[in-house]
Amino acid sequence: METFKGSYTQQEPIPEEGIEAAIAVMRSGRLHRYNTAEGELAETVLLEQEFAAQVGAKYCLAVASGGYAMATALRAVGVKPGDRVLTNAFTLAPVPGAIAAVGAVPVFVGVTEQLVIDLDDLAAKADLADVLLLSHMRGHLADMEALMALCDQQNIIVIEDCAHTMGAAWKGVPSGTQGLVGCYSCQTYKHVNSGEGGLFVTNDAEVAARAVMLSGSYMMFGKHLAGPPQETFETIRYETPNISGRMDNLRAAILRPQLRKLDGQRDRWNARYNLIEDGLRDTPGLTVIDRPADETMVGSSIQFLLKGWDGTSVEEVLSRCLKRGVELKWFGASEPVGFTSRYDSWRYVDAPAMPESDEVLAGIIDMRVPLTFSLEDCALIARIIKSEVSAVYQSVKS
Numbered sequence: 001m002e003t004f005k006g007s008y009t010q011q012e013p014i015p016e017e018g019i020e021a022a023i024a025v026m027r028s029g030r031l032h033r034y035n036t037a038e039g040e041l042a043e044t045v046l047l048e049q050e051f052a053a054q055v056g057a058k059y060c061l062a063v064a065s066g067g068y069a070m071a072t073a074l075r076a077v078g079v080k081p082g083d084r085v086l087t088n089a090f091t092l093a094p095v096p097g098a099i100a101a102v103g104a105v106p107v108f109v110g111v112t113e114q115l116v117i118d119l120d121d122l123a124a125k126a127d128l129a130d131v132l133l134l135s136h137m138r139g140h141l142a143d144m145e146a147l148m149a150l151c152d153q154q155n156i157i158v159i160e161d162c163a164h165t166m167g168a169a170w171k172g173v174p175s176g177t178q179g180l181v182g183c184y185s186c187q188t189y190k191h192v193n194s195g196e197g198g199l200f201v202t203n204d205a206e207v208a209a210r211a212v213m214l215s216g217s218y219m220m221f222g223k224h225l226a227g228p229p230q231e232t233f234e235t236i237r238y239e240t241p242n243i244s245g246r247m248d249n250l251r252a253a254i255l256r257p258q259l260r261k262l263d264g265q266r267d268r269w270n271a272r273y274n275l276i277e278d279g280l281r282d283t284p285g286l287t288v289i290d291r292p293a294d295e296t297m298v299g300s301s302i303q304f305l306l307k308g309w310d311g312t313s314v315e316e317v318l319s320r321c322l323k324r325g326v327e328l329k330w331f332g333a334s335e336p337v338g339f340t341s342r343y344d345s346w347r348y349v350d351a352p353a354m355p356e357s358d359e360v361l362a363g364i365i366d367m368r369v370p371l372t373f374s375l376e377d378c379a380l381i382a383r384i385i386k387s388e389v390s391a392v393y394q395s396v397k398s
């Protein structure tokens with residue numbers, strides 16, 4: 001019987017170029033983003049300029065984490081304590097956490113079998129809030145044209161959580177540039193790795209100015225070359241609290257070469273994803289998620305559905321795969337384990353039950369696809385999953 005020996009948590013090393021740039025920053029001693037020598041441009045500033053150009057946004061701000069970027073976005077668009085904010089029922093804990101961080105209240109919107117936000121449920125709940133924190137969970141993009149048309153018509157501000165869609169696009173438009181703000185994570189398990197870190201992009205000068213002030217720029221906002229024009233800060237600089245959450249030059253130095261490689265990394269991820277998906281197709285009892293033609297995805301993780309399966313059989317599949325070295329995660333488990341991803345795990349929110357979403361969530365199986373897996377590894381993993389799902393499915397049916 002074949003087994004897989006690789007590690008699901010092993011990422012690739014930082015590119016040598018990034019290591020050298022990081023060492024140069026450490027040698028300089030100037031790690032703080034506003035600590036620059038005469039005529040020097042901080043790594044953080046260069047990162048912001050480069051990322052803004054890469055996604056085609058006017059302004060970019062580098063911050064301490066993806067979660068910090070989201071909370072900053074909510075503050076910068078004017079969300080106040082007690083306000084309700086729409087968000088996905090299927091997402092990761094830092095998303096409702098960012099809403100809670102500003103004292104606001106998440107209102108969950110359902111998930112479809114394509115694993116994207118349910119636009120009918122969004123339309124039904126549109127009157128409940130002025131802001132949608134839209135999570136492109138596990139890299140699945142909703143029909144962004146339909147979503148933006150609905151939100152524009154309902155005067156809903158859209159903030160995009162692009163933790164899993166850095167490098168992705170809808171009809172060629174980079175993910176994170178359709179909403180008013182795009183938020184990205186540079187945490188180890190995302191598409192670029194500085195341990196922790198986040199990026200914030202917008203085309204709105206006032207939102208950008210508030211975010212710069214919020215992030216802890218003191219009166220050094222003039223050093224933000226990917227920030228809005230100086231006059232935008234005229235009153236904002238007096239009115240905006242400093243809620244410290246800057247990125248430092250060390251992280252920025254590590255990230256810049258990784259961003260230059262992002263398109264190539266996307267192709268490598270998608271080659272792995274497609275191999276696994278092909279290997280899983282036509283497995284009895286298993287449904288692959290067909291990706292829309294308008295989506296440019298980054299296949300850094302893969303999901304499939306075990307629709308209508310009972311919990312015991314799902315757990316049987318997971319334990320049999322694990323014995324063969326394949327680590328699957330079940331989002332439907334009743335007790336949250338590891339990274340929690342469903343609305344009823346967050347009991348600080350008084351969320352009404354969502355039976356249709358519960359049914360989808362109960363069947364979602366997830367697997368990370370680190371780039372340290374070879375193509376042969378991916379083919380092997382698919383064979384293992386296929387054989388174990390088939391075996392359990394057959395035994396349940398007979």
Ligand SMILES: *Cc1c(COP(=O)(O)O)cnc(C)c1O
Pocket residue numbers: 065066067068091092094095135136137138161163164184185186187196197198
């Ligand atoms: C990781 C993640 C975040 C938050 O990123 P951090 O940088 O860890 O704060 C937000 N949303 C999703 C879906 C994530 O997976």
